[in-house]
Amino acid sequence: MANAQLPILEARNITKRFPGVVALNDVSIQFMPGEVHAVVGENGAGKSTLMKLLAGAYTPDEGELFFQGSSISFNHPREAQEVGISIIYQEFNLLPERTVAQNIFLGREPSRYGVVDQRQLMRQTQAVLQRVGAETMISPDAEVKTLSIAQQQLVEIAKALSFDSKVLIMDEPTAALATHEVEILTRLIHKLIANGMAVIFISHRFTEVFDLAKMITVLKDGQHVATVAADAATPSQVITMMVGRELDQYFPELARADEIGAVALEVVNGSNAKLHDISLKLRAGEIVGVSGLQGSGRTELAQAIFGVEPFTSGRILVKGTERPIKTPKAAINLRMGFVTEDRKAEGIFPNQPLNDNILAPVRALQALLRRIKRFGTAEKPQLVLELVQQVDVRTPSIQQEVQYLSGGNQQKVVLAKWLASTCDILIFDEPTRGIDVDAKASIHEMIRDLAQAGTAVLMISSELPEVIGMSDRIVVMWDGRISGELPAGAGEEAIMHLATGHQESHRTAVPEPRGEGTLEL
């Protein structure tokens, strides 16, 4: 498969703006048939936006797309599918109530006069499942909600392949997969490019990126930094391009021994439907990073500690005394805070002004009929103003509805919300997902500042650089268990090793956390 031929898909000077952020700024990339093209960059660098543009889910504000040399524009994802571009989105795009077959061929059911040909549908589905080597694992008429995360990921891939498209876009396809499933995928991708398909591929796992990709494009902060041949670059170079500086300067100083204080939170043998025998200690002044694959139980851990999906057995000790935490309110009462992963779904009240967002937890603890102070509490009437200064939210007015703020500023609001309720135990779940670099840096600063001020911080992150750079200790989860703990500065490999269930003799098993909890991730 030579590069002689012209690019099958090309983006020229694409710009896309969203309220508050320029997601992509004048980006130009060429994608060649028959090769894997990896797109890397930090969260918020604009990768997913680019993919959605290529797949017709968004339309660019400026710039053009070219398919096989001719200019095209999509007003509806369908149009992209029709020319032969299919995509696997980062967040799952399946209907849990419908069967595998119905999902894969949604909108393209084989039919005569509008009547679906069931047998044909089943046969085609079988065929597609075979292509991803999942025909034994997954039955075409199984309802998707009954499948494990990994299986659902395979269905997504099968769906994408079913278009027989010339370009396949994969947004973090391996995030949820255990190693041997990743191998299946790798083999699959090799087969595809052998047939001349162009595969565009987003991943945070540099091992994969360098195994698979021929070309690597680096995005940063919505800008196209560079496109390099994989064999002409080293991971560290790419990382440098991604973050724009050397990794080790990128994160704030770790805690000095004398900064770490008494145990603030301790979980002993905590278990519930999704978690098994969790034990961990969290000290005042330290940041404990939690790593693990999607579906490994990272978020469930946070939810259990915070009383959203409480532990059904085991004990929680706060500052040495045992406390039952069955509701978030109870947790907040114990001066805990939880900066959730999914801002839109769990963090903000989009239609409410900034000040009400920030004061929500404070007020939740007050008497229901207590008269409100608009911008603070009885003690600190100016609290909101102070916090907005402190976390540096860029907003025209503190009466602004938060739906009109950029992702980064929204995240700062969520953070301010917990600062307002003066927590001394703070849980962060993906604190910097989907926000641009400088906002990211300042949030990292804040988290560290909080720790130095004596707050005990539990930080869940799927971004290894973040975990490695921020954590004073690293806890790795797999299959609802804590599969190991690593000291500050542990390497990516060591973490991935634990995160994929090794050292725990679970080699064969597939992580199978089921149900909504994981679908939200």
Added chain:
Amino acid sequence: MAQLSTIGQEKSWRDRILSGLRSVSPIYVVLILLLIGIGTQNPVFLEPSGILNLLRRAAPLMILTAGQLFVIVSGGFDLSVGSIMSLTVIGASLLINNDPTNAWWVILVLFGIGIVAGLINGALVSYLKVPSLIATLGMLLALRGAGLYWTGGAPRGYLTDNFRAFGRGWLEPVPWVERFPYAVIVLIVVSAILIYLFHYTNLGRQLLAVGDNPRAAKLAGIQVEKMRIVAFAVSAVTAVIAGILQGGFGGVNPDAGDGYELQAISAAVLGGAVLLGGRGSVPAAIAGALALEALFTLLNLLGLPKPLRDAVQGLIIIGAVAYAAFSGRRSR
């Protein structure tokens, strides 16, 4: 809009003005237009006594709407209020039993009944997870039957004058307007209380939060179930008050509240409340109710055939919501 908000400080004054404008609900403009319209038709209606008459007449719907808003904002519907109103009138006529001295404890009992009904609504929605539309629809049917079953089909006694005073009586003499309807006093007091509760206490903010994003509300320590129940209770209480006023104004009548539930929802929506929660203002909702009542009066004065009044009402409601949806999308 959205762009402005993030371009930063230097433009913020302009943003403030715009957001200020946005925060003034168009319903007030509509209301004023309608009142002017009425005035041009018949100035009498804009004299103090005329206004007071309009207010007295609209009081039940206005109060009912204010209560309904508590439920709508928290993300639900309350279809049972009309039945609660009727139940109030029927129950009063039975319990008072033509003896004025009974009126006072009867009123307490009625509030008791109302609150219980509200709590049932809330419990069905919060704990049995029955969609509020269905739960309150069931209550609408059940309560409508219950009232009549209780009294064997027709109200049993007269509503005594002291009971009716709330809906019918006057405070007099009063300067400027020689007499001032108690109903309007009730309206003012209740409105004041509800406005205070909704806009000046945690209650209102937490209801908004629950309606806007229940999951986030739970994670912020708000007791979502409890808030929903409170909302339905408030709505039911306003229904009882509306029933007392309505019964007082019109006298015994087995179906005093029929059809009020949809009017209240429409009025709240006219007042800018967003169905399924997260947005709404008590004063605007009350204005919406008054506007609806004023609209009826105006169409009446215009001699517009009654049926067409429904049609116009329908168009206005759709228009109002479409407008809201539109301006909402625009600013996003």
Added chain:
Amino acid sequence: MLNKNKKRSWLVLLALVALIFGLVACGGSDTEEPAGDDTAAEDTAVEEPAAEEPAVEEPVAAGLESDAAEVKSEFFSQEQYDRSMRQMTLTAEGPEGEPWLQYLEAEFVDTSEFAKDGPYTFCFSNAGVNNPWRVVGYNTMLAEVDLHPEIEEFIHVDAEGSDEKQISDIADLVAGGNCDVLIVSPNTTAALTPAVEQACEVLPVIVFDRGVFTDCPVSFVQPIGGYAFGEAGARYIIDNCGDDCNVLALRILPGVDVLEERWASAKLAFEGAGNINVIGVEFGDGDNAKVKSIVTDYLDRFGQIDAVWMDAGATAVAALEAFEDAGQPYPIIVGEDQQDFLVKWQENGLSGIAPTFPTFQWRTPIIAGLRIMNGEELPAVWRLPQPIITNDNLDQYVQPNMPPLHYAMCGCEGMPDFPGRWGGE
């Protein structure tokens, strides 16, 4: 005819607005215009009235020309009108003081074919008990049943005001096969005709209150009727109101034959009279609050109203209260035999009249049923007298011990557990 045109113009306007909705919506998928134009639609809805102003500047002319006043031809039968006018002048035959047994201009039919020995099962398909008049009537009927031990079972099904439901109810009763007599109080005349026809083929049927478009029932029980009711009230106003009399006519709702008849004859009378100026005809939905509001508005607009004509008395008190609240003298009032009105009438020595659609007619079908069972002959059309309450005989109908919405003309005073069964003390 102005109003006709106005009506049409509004229909057109609304049709247009609706159309705009459609087109507009087609226009822009996710673009903003739709809602944009839509608010335009809203504006027209609000603004349009203002445009109407000039057309409406002569409100007084409303009254007999208004939409609410017009009498559709399908509601007026000269022959029926003459019949009831005539019958009001006749004295009914039958036992003195028991009007539910009396009849006017009866033609008797032989029922020997249906004769059978007791005990009997009587079945009753009721349109509904959805208003106090029907509640009182139904209680009276039950009391009548209790008077006759030979009626072993009385099966009552209630259609809750739905034609469709009542049709099924009748089908059920017929299918059940153990009714000896079927009594029907139709929800609406036209709709129930087919169902009654089907029932007639199987068993003797008695229809009362509202009629049906078939003479298959053995007997049809009904008082003299709407024309007489409406005429009596109008006549009283004409005779007692003096010259240049402002009359406000309040109706419940359009389209119900009984009520249309009442208004039709009243309208005739008013048009014929020299001294009557009908300042308005309004529909109050039988809702106290609405009626009171309407009257209040008219008092504001016209300052003085001399008489109020109503097609049903249920809201008469509300109308009077509007005068009280406005500090105006009571008008001449046409009510009905509802207690709250009678009491007010007596207390304030009003000048009023109460034509009645007597609830004692609910006794007659039971009696007729038993006659059929005994094979006795009975009137094919059992035309009951329709007493009128006037200032002279008012006192004998006022019953302070009865509930406000009790109807005095129930002929139930002598019946078992009176007054308890009717909610009195």
Added chain:
Amino acid sequence: MTVKTLSNVRSLMRETRLPPVYAILVVVFVAAVVLDAIFGRGQITSSTILTNMVVRSVALGIVAMGQTFVMLAASIDLSVAYLISVTAVMASYLMQGDPNRVPMAVAAVFGIGAVVGLVNGLIVSKLKVNPFIATLGVGLVLKGLLNASFETFVGAVPRSFQTLGYGQIGPIPISILVLLAVTIIGALVLSRTKFGAHLYAVGGNVETSRLSGLRTDRVIILAHVICSLTAVLTGLFVVSRLRSGAPWVGTDGLYDLESIAAVVVGGTALSGGKGGVVGTLAGVLIFGILDTMFNQLGVDTFLKQVLRGAIIILAVASYTIRSREKAA
């Protein structure tokens, strides 16, 4: 006895894949039979009564099928009651008792229905107006236009047309066959056609459906059109029973709220994407059984209303409880 039957039914349902509401249906029916045997006249099982039981469900049933379609799309239609009135009136007005005008009249009312459905769908999908308000408003408009033009029964349908309401084929009333036909067609459309699949998809998650390449607005609009057409069919059935249509026949029948209740009792989720017409059929029959039972037992009218309300709530609550047990 009840319990035993229930368990049998459960197992039977597992095989036949019947929606859970059929368990409730059986329980209600058994309860009705038992109660009737004890307190009533023990006739409820007689074939004629049973047929009537279904016949009295036909009017509500047909429109409930359409309501199921909109609710599967996570929408709702409050305008059906008024559309039924419009149909009944227009049909009898246009037919004027003349058999030759029947085809024209039928075509006309279905035309009206299609337009109303289209307007509903467009307002909901394009103007993004909450369907509750949108259809409520459209309903008010219909009501206004109708009452402005007609006050009472107008015209009549020819006797021949009334066979729809009263005719029988052998022992089976045509109306029942119509209901069954509508149900079967509805079931087939939902389970076998692309539109059916897309309807469930859109109801389940609009955004996912869009990203999968569905024209979601069209699906929603079509659902509303179908719903309006079933309302028209109900209107035709009602007028054929009544021989003549009046502006109040639809609203007096409470077809709007009761159809929604029937659909939800039938197991279709208000949030869309789950359920189907087969369940709705059971929901409707449950109401039919209750009415008949109440009549047979001579239950007080007002008590009836209380019970009906309570049963609606309980039926729906039973699902949410079931589903939570599953989750736990």
